[in-house]
Amino acid sequence: MRPTGQLHLGHLVGALENWVALQDEFQNYHLIADYHALTTDPDSRSLEANSFEMVVDWLAAGIDPARSPMFRQSQVKQHSELHLIFSMLITTARLERNPSLKEQVRDLELETVAYGHLGYPVLQAADILLYRGEVVPVGEDQLPHIEITRELARRFNAQYGEVFPAPEGRVTKFPRLPGLDGKKMSKSLGNSILLSDSAEEIAKKMRTAVTDPQKVRRNDPGRPDVCLVFSYHHKFNPGEVAEIRKGCESGQLGCVDCKLRCAAKIVEATAPIRERRADYASKPDEVRAILREGEARARVVASETMDRVHQVMHLG
Numbered sequence: 094m095r096p097t098g099q100l101h102l103g104h105l106v107g108a109l110e111n112w113v114a115l116q117d118e119f120q121n122y123h124l125i126a127d128y129h130a131l132t133t134d135p136d137s138r139s140l141e142a143n144s145f146e147m148v149v150d151w152l153a154a155g156i157d158p159a160r161s162p163m164f165r166q167s168q169v170k171q172h173s174e175l176h177l178i179f180s181m182l183i184t185t186a187r188l189e190r191n192p193s194l195k196e197q198v199r200d201l202e203l204e205t206v207a208y209g210h211l212g213y214p215v216l217q218a219a220d221i222l223l224y225r226g227e228v229v230p231v232g233e234d235q236l237p238h239i240e241i242t243r244e245l246a247r248r249f250n251a252q253y254g255e256v257f258p259a260p261e262g263r264v265t266k267f268p269r270l271p272g273l274d275g276k277k278m279s280k281s282l283g284n285s286i287l288l289s290d291s292a293e294e295i296a297k298k299m300r301t302a303v304t305d306p307q308k309v310r311r312n313d314p315g316r317p318d319v320c321l322v323f324s325y326h327h328k329f330n331p332g333e334v335a336e337i338r339k340g341c342e343s344g345q346l347g348c349v350d351c352k353l354r355c356a357a358k359i360v361e362a363t364a365p366i367r368e369r370r371a372d373y374a375s376k377p378d379e380v381r382a383i384l385r386e387g388e389a390r391a392r393v394v395a396s397e398t399m400d401r402v403h404q405v406m407h408l409g
């Protein structure tokens with residue numbers, strides 16, 4: 094995950110809950126992709142603070158540092174080395190076909206693409222294969238990158254000798270949670286509920302959520318299936334979904350009440366996360382030690398992999 098600072102409910106639902114569950118099944122590695130952040134914005138001044146905030150959110154969400162090392166890409170030098178080797182095994186034409194690159198160029202209105210931006214799926218392949226990763230939890234839009242990783246693993250193995258598995262993407266089960274305005278949830282768009290938000294802030298933000306535009310007055314019948322708030326009820330209030338649907342469709346439930354009920358459920362569901370967050374945030378030295386320990390553990394595995402790479406490549 095790129096270090097974007099404090100995380101929001103979209104991150105929790107789309108990634109963190111899945112990561113926490115996967116800890117019981119796999120040995121997990123959690124990468125803070127600080128070099129990746131430079132592909133679209135070369136300003137590095139906020140990376141350290143943002144990485145810290147993100148680790149606090151990871152810990153608060155339930156990532157267990159004893160089982161799952163967390164580390165910054167920039168602090169494990171082997172990422173850069175494997176990236177360089179992989180970059181010789183893929184053509185620029187293949188990278189130019191990457192659909193998410195085209196989307197980013199369009200969304201960010203980029204006039205030119207940096208060399209490192211074009212090659213970021215190659216760095217991502219190095220991030221995964223350095224730990225000989227077998228499963229990568231991703232959103233659906235990331236599957237093309239996993240395909241590039243698989244191609245690179247196969248090409249390296251065929252050229253030099255078996256070192257890497259061909260990892261599989263595991264798509265997160267819950268569909269993406271939209272922002273309060275119905276667009277993609279993003280802190281910069283101001284449409285997100287942060288994991289650090291207080292109960293009051295959550296209620297205040299929920300009041301601004303878009304609903305069914307046809308339900309103008311309190312007693313108008315609504316269409317829950319086109320309402321953003323209803324999708325939040327599905328996630329955070331599954332036990333009352335049938336009742337909410339009935340109240341909405343009959344016009345007996347008003348949107349303000351409905352939003353406040355939803356806000357209360359979000360507050361309830363995220364209370365343990367907020368509590369743990371406040372605790373970790375008050376102990377920055379402990380968080381930094383967790384990161385240092387994670388980086389040391391990551392370096393051990395990364396260096397084993399690179400020893401095997403050097404061996405099969407006959408590089409000393």
Ligand code: SF4
Pocket residue numbers: 304305308315316317320321322323337340341342346347348349351352
């Ligand atoms: S009552 Fe609830 S589900 Fe129905 S439109 Fe309003 S906010 Fe949406």
